[in-house]
Amino acid sequence: MKWLALWRQPGVWAVLLAILFLTVSNVSHTIALRYVLLAVFLCWAGVQRQVLLRTLSSWPLPSLLLAGFLLYALLHSVVLSGWTSISLAEWRSQLLMGGLWFIAGTVLFSRQRPLSILDCVVTAGILLVSAEVFMAARYYYQHGAWPYMEVFTTATKLEFTFFVNFAMAFVAVLAGFGQDKTRFPLWSLLAIGALMFFASFHAGARNGLIGLSYLVLSFTLIYVLTHRQQLSRTRLLVLLLLVGGGMAGFVYKAVQKDARNQIFVQSATIAWQDRDGLGWLRMGPYPKFDGREVDGSAYERVAWIRAGLDLMAERPMGYGYDRRAFSQALFAVGKPNQVGHSHSGFVDLGVGLGVPGVLLWLSFCMSLIVIGLKAFVVRRDVAGLALMLVTCGFLGRMVLESVNKDHMLHIFLFTVAALLAWIHQGQTGKSHV
Numbered sequence: 104m105k106w107l108a109l110w111r112q113p114g115v116w117a118v119l120l121a122i123l124f125l126t127v128s129n130v131s132h133t134i135a136l137r138y139v140l141l142a143v144f145l146c147w148a149g150v151q152r153q154v155l156l157r158t159l160s161s162w163p164l165p166s167l168l169l170a171g172f173l174l175y176a177l178l179h180s181v182v183l184s185g186w187t188s189i190s191l192a193e194w195r196s197q198l199l200m201g202g203l204w205f206i207a208g209t210v211l212f213s214r215q216r217p218l219s220i221l222d223c224v225v226t227a228g229i230l231l232v233s234a235e236v237f238m239a240a241r242y243y244y245q246h247g248a249w250p251y252m253e254v255f256t257t258a259t260k261l262e263f264t265f266f267v268n269f270a271m272a273f274v275a276v277l278a279g280f281g282q283d284k285t286r287f288p289l290w291s292l293l294a295i296g297a298l299m300f301f302a303s304f305h306a307g308a309r310n311g312l313i314g315l316s317y318l319v320l321s322f323t324l325i326y327v328l329t330h331r332q333q334l335s336r337t338r339l340l341v342l343l344l345l346v347g348g349g350m351a352g353f354v355y356k357a358v359q360k361d362a363r364n365q366i367f368v369q370s371a372t373i374a375w376q377d378r379d380g381l382g383w384l385r386m387g388p389y390p391k392f393d394g395r396e397v398d399g400s401a402y403e404r405v406a407w408i409r410a411g412l413d414l415m416a417e418r419p420m421g422y423g424y425d426r427r428a429f430s431q432a433l434f435a436v437g438k439p440n441q442v443g444h445s446h447s448g449f450v451d452l453g454v455g456l457g458v459p460g461v462l463l464w465l466s467f468c469m470s471l472i473v474i475g476l477k478a479f480v481v482r483r484d485v486a487g488l489a490l491m492l493v494t495c496g497f498l499g500r501m502v503l504e505s506v507n508k509d510h511m512l513h514i515f516l517f518t519v520a521a522l523l524a525w526i527h528q529g530q531t532g533k534s535h536v
Contacts, residue, residue, distance in 0.1 A: 117211050118218045120144070124517070125227035128510040129266045131258045137510070141200070144207035151210050158213040161527045162474065168467040169516075173202050175463055176424055179456055184423030185435060190455075193425050197508055204513040208520030215528065220521035221273045221489055222286050228270025229295050231256055232302045235263065239305070252307030260306045261504055265511055267303045268314040268500075269518075271296060272492045275322045280329075281485035309400075317499055319350060321492065370397035374405035383407065384433070384440040404446050404503070411450030421457030426508055428455035448501030448508075464507075468494050471519055478526045486529065490522040 124140050127133045148155050159166045176198050180190035212220050238255035257263040277285045278292040285292070303315055323346045327339065334342070369392050374383060381387025382397075383406030389396050407429065414422070414432045422432040429445040432454050445451050453461045471494045478487025497515050500506045506515075 114214065114216045117147075118216050118223060121211055121220070121223045121521075122227050122230070125224060125266075125514060126230045128514055129231055129257050129262055137513075141203060141207060144211060145203060148206055148210040151213070154213045155206065155210045158209050158524050158527055161530075162523050165467055165470040165474065165523065168463065168470055169202065169205060172460070172463040172467055173198050175460060176456055179421065179460065180424050183420055183457075186423045186425060186431060190424040197426070197512060198424075201512050201516045204517040205520040208517035209524050212521040212524040213527070218286060219284065219486070220518065220525050221277055221281065221284070221486065223521075224270050224273045224518060225277065225285075225287065225292075225295065228267060228274070228299060231263075231270075232267060232295075232299050235302050236298065239302075249305060251305055254306050261506075262511065264303050264306050264312075264314065265500065265504070265506055266514065267299050267306075268318060268496065269493060269514070271299045271303070271315070272318055272322075272496060273489055274299065275318065276485050276489045276492065279322065279326055280483065280488060284485050313503065314496060314500055316350060317496060318492070319346065321495070325488070366395065366398050367401045370401040371405045373397055374402040375409050377402075377406060378409075378413075380406075383410070383442075384438060385442055386440060407442070407445040408447050408450055411445050411447065411454055415450075415453045415458065419458045421453070421455055421460060424455040424460075426451070426505075444505045446505055447503060448505045451505050452501075452507060465498075468498055471523075474523065474526065478529070482529060484526055484529050486522050486525040490519060490526070493522075494519060 120140055120143065124137065128137055176194055177191075180187060180194050184190040208220075218226070235254060235256045239250050242255075243249050252260065254260055254263040257266075274292055274296045277287065278289060278296065282289060287295070300315065304312070323342070327334065327342070331339075373390055373392060374397070377383065377390060380390055382389040383403050385403075389399055389402060391397065410433070411429060414429070414436065417436065418432075422428055422435060425431055427443055428451055430440055430442045433440045433442065445454070449461060452464060472491050475487040475490030475492075475494065478484040479491065493515070497506065506512070
C-alpha cells in the first residue's frame with residue numbers, strides 16, 4: 104500500500120525520469136534518449152529557475168568550483184590546446200553536458216519528491232542488475248556455466264561495475280543508517296545488496312572488485328566509529344572478524360578465479376621500468392619474464408600511468424583536452440602508438456588539462472566530501488554520507504579507470520547535485536520522505 108500511494112503523489116514523473124536516466128545511461132546506444140531527458144530537465148529548470156538559483160546559492164563553493172573548472176577547460180581548449188577543434192568538441196560533449204546534468208540534478212530534487220535520490224539510485228541499480236542476472240541465467244541455461252568476466256547490459260565490464268558499485272554505496276548507506284529515510288525495508292536492501300555483490304563479482308573487473316573492497320572496509324569503519332558506544336567489545340570483535348574473514352575469502356576467491364592475478368606484481372614491476380619498450384605503446388610484443396609473457400592488462404595500465412606522469416612533468420600545463428589526450432601527447436613527444444586513453448582518469452585529465460585542471464577538479468570533489476561529512480556528522484544526514492562515499496569512490500576509481508567521461512561523468516554530476524539539493528532540504532527542515 105505504501106508503494107501504491109507513492110505513485111499518486113505530485114512529482115512522481117520527476118522520479119520516474121530520474122530513474123530512467125540513471126538506468127538507461129549505462130546501456131549502449133541510448134545517447135539520443137539521454138539528450139531528450141536532458142532537454143526536458145532543462146526546460147523544467149527554466150520554469151523553476153528561482154528554486155534552482157536558490158538551491159545553487161545554498162552551496163556556493165562546489166557550484167563556483169565546478170563552474171571554474173568548466174571555464175578553465177574552455178579557455179585551455181582555446182588558448183593552450185594542441186588540437187583546439189577536438190578539444191572544443193570534447194568540452195561540449197563531456198564537460199558542458201556534465202555541467203547541464205549538474206543543473207538537472209539540482210532542479211529535479213530541489214523540492215520534495217515521492218522518492219529520494221538515494222532510493223532512485225538503488226532502484227536504477229536493481230533494474231540494471233536484474234536485467235544482467237536474467238540474461239546471465241539464460242546464458243547458464245544455454246551453456247551450462249555461469250558467465251564470468253562477461254556482461255550483457257553494458258558495453259564493458261568497467262561500465263557495469265562502475266554503476267553497480269555506485270548503487271551499492273547507496274544500498275549500504277540506507278541499510279546502515281537510513282532505515283527511516285527510505286521506502287525499502289531492511290530485508291529488501293540486504294537482498295538487493297547481495298544480488299549486486301554477486302553480479303559485480305561475476306563481472307570479473309579487477310578494479311570493480313577493488314571498489315567493492317573499498318566500500319566494505321570504509322563503510323565498516325564508519326559504522327564502527329558511529330556506533331562505538333552501542334557496540335560491546337564482544338560485538339565489535341565479532342563484527343571485525345566477520346568482515347575481515349569475509350573480505351579475506353572474497354579476495355582469495357577473486358585472485359584464484361582470475362589467472363592474471365598470479366603474475367600481477369611481476370608485470371607491474373616490469374611496466375614501471377620499461378620506458379623504451381614497444382609493448383605498452385601497442386607497437387610491439389609484450390615483454391617476458393621467466394619465459395612467460397606479462398599480464399597485458401596490468402603491464403599496460405602501470406606503464407601508462409608512469410608515462411602519463413612523465414608527460415605531465417614535461418608539460419605541466421597540459422597538451423589539450425581530449426578523451427585520447429594521452430595518445431595524442433605521446434605522438435607529440437615522438438612516440439607513435441595505438442593506445443587511445445590511459446585507463447586512468449587522473450592521467451587523462453592531467454595530460455589534457457595539466458596540473459591546474461587536476462587541482463580544480465580535486466577542489467570541487469573535496470568540497471563535496473567536506474559538505475557530505477559535515478552533514479553526516481552534525482545531523483546524521485544519510486544524503487551527506489552517500490555524497491562523501493560516492494565522491495571518494497569516484498576519485499578512487501579515477502586512479503585506475505577513465506570514469507570521468509561520457510555517461511559515467513554525467514551520472515556522477517547529476518547524482519551529487521541531487522544529493523546537495525536533498526541535503527539543503529534537510530537543512531531547511533523539510534522531511535526527506
